[in-house]
Amino acid sequence: MLTHISQQNYFELFQQPEEYKLNLTQLQENLRALQKQFHPDNFASQVQEQLNQALAASSLINQAYTTLLQPLSRAIYLLQLHGIKLDLVHDTKFAPSFLFEQIEWREQISAAELEQDFDELEVIEKQLQTQSQQLELQIEQLFGAKNYTEIGELVKQLAFYSKLEQLVSNILAQM
């Protein structure tokens, strides 16, 4: 059973169509159904080997779920299934205007952090979320039109915003 699971891609595992647009409720329901079968707690009184398999299966299911749940990782994964592998770490080609925007955002965040301005940081957080949502909509349209090459650029931008959101979230969490 374990080999069977690891041979399916994440969409197949969760019985979801291989699309960007996702039925979140269905995804969550399927997570519960899958973990009900495979979670180690179900095998607590069984032999170590089965426990180990359950641990591996359960971890894989959690990983698949997290990948599909987040818009950014879902996009990257879906591109991967279509043979496009993004190198977000090393590919740093961006339009200068986009880079300038990023620098501005970072300066805003630094300033707010220095002032320990909680409210300002929350405002920035909301603005970043709006930007991300717009990108996600565009990505959804391009996936629908099967325009995979252009999606890569947008995903790179989404990754940037994701990082900024993380940064703000971490600063807020420590305040």
Place this chain on the structure above:
Amino acid sequence: MALLQIAEPDMAGAPHQRNIAIGIDLGTTNSLVATVKSGEATVLADIHGAKLIPSIVNYGSENLSVGTPAHRLRISDPANTLVSIKRFMGRSFADLNPEVTYPYKFVAKTGNIQINTRSGIKDPVQVSADILQYLRTVAVEAMGEEPTGVVITVPAYFDDAQRQATKHAGELAGLNVLRLLNEPTAAAIAYGLDSKNEGTFLIYDLGGGTLDVSILRLAKGVFEVLSVSGDTSLGGDDFDHRLFCHILEKSHLSQLTDEDTAQLITKAKLVKEQLATLEKVAFSAVLSNKRIVNLTITRSEYELIVLNLVKKAILPIKKALRDAKLDKDSIDEIIMVGGSTRMLAIRQAVHEFFGRAPLTSINPDEVVAIGAAIQANVLIGNKDDDWLLLDVTPLSLGVETMGGLVEKIIPRNSTIPVARAQDFTTYKDGQTAMSVHIVQGERELVKDCRSLAKFTLRGIPAMVAGQARIRITYQIDADGLLSVSAKEILSGVSSFIEVKPSYGLNDEQIGQMLHDSISYADSDMQQRMYQEALVDARAILESVEKALIADAELLNESEFTQINHACMKLKIAIEQKVTDFEAASSKVKQLVETLNQVTSDFASRRMDNAIKNAFTGKQINEIE
């Protein structure tokens, strides 16, 4: 609290063959042990009639006492009566609040916490084990036999070091620790199964030493933790201490003996508890210099002096909501757990934050132990009800990279179990070893995070710098504990890693540990490796034998023979007298590997079989 009547399943097997599971709430101030009897969970009382057993150990010259008798010795023998030991678990001296002085004789004011008592040096794990041992005897007295397994609860916000320490304590007390369960989750189980409510709940758990805020979703028999936040050094004890300081100021007291301090803190605690129901309380004490302390504390006076603590106690609610991406109106019910939530100031603060009253009708003292007992019952195979628990890891896991930075591998609030892999490479030609430092926490710099483990990966095949592909896999299991494995991908070499927990140690001590492990005499090391190989071999033999008894029909004749044959060879190998430890371990490891290989299909088939039967509605343990 009236609990759900869970019917006994139709099972062959007389009642006395049923395994007994217990749940233990190992609290900062009080501990409880509970069990599930005839489908109902109950908290057990000790011979003094106490269900809430003080988490206090007194070390006498002849023997030790735990609980109520130890509590009585607190004021007269403060140096040997250890209280709130949970605050020391998995911590080093540097972690402690410098404002608080303890009457204990610490061995050193650096490194691991060790206390000199009348009956020798004790560390927190030993002390907790003594408490757990006591709870175990309470269970044995009540049930008439040893428990098969135990679930011990821990604060959800406990890090890996604190969890490991708790697990060690359980093992030291001779208990079979089935699971470390997060306290708010335990409370949610007890509440959820009893009320049968579905929705999104926030558990606010303020105990003697720790605060946990946990947001869970209960739906269709699945308890899913969405986020966790908290403070592992904020609890009722801190409120006691603040009141104690206030009393000292008000009475112009200074330079007290340890006995006086113990008396005043104990009485301050009582005053705090009484202020939950009274507007003002009288405080009086006679000190060892015959000085009399007499004053009145009013509730408003108390609330003023603890104002900052209350503010601190609300912060984690905001963090938990943010991490769960919820606003406060999305919470269906706010559930108060832990003795310290009886404080009016806390209840009012929570009420103010949410704009509505929290639920205070469940027993805040017992609910965690009850939940633990219910979970323990499930884990030993008495699956009386159909529900599942999905918990999360509370802190981000990261690895140290160049410049003392942290690279996060597993983010906080990831659902467990979870596994991540990371690829590394060598930076020098011919490099055959690599050091990895794993930390836990949210900060950018390593020095600001909790150091979990440093390990050295050896045996990397010598290559040109940057060629090797070393994959390190981090696994956080259902207890929230970390295990690490590594493999060099190109050569397939799976190197043996010894993970040395580095909590509580400074860099010098860690360096010494690593140095010591390298300079073990060669033969000592080999003998140790042989012992370890033996332990592995015995474990796998036992589990294969059990599997053959249960599911032999899943194998055909030749497979059965093959497995038996492999078992025999291994058995013979481990019985042999050894002169060359290196050769012997190598042989045993090889035979273990062979046995693993020939039983791998069998294990998959057993799993398939179990799942098939789960689908058709049969219980797994009915097949055995």
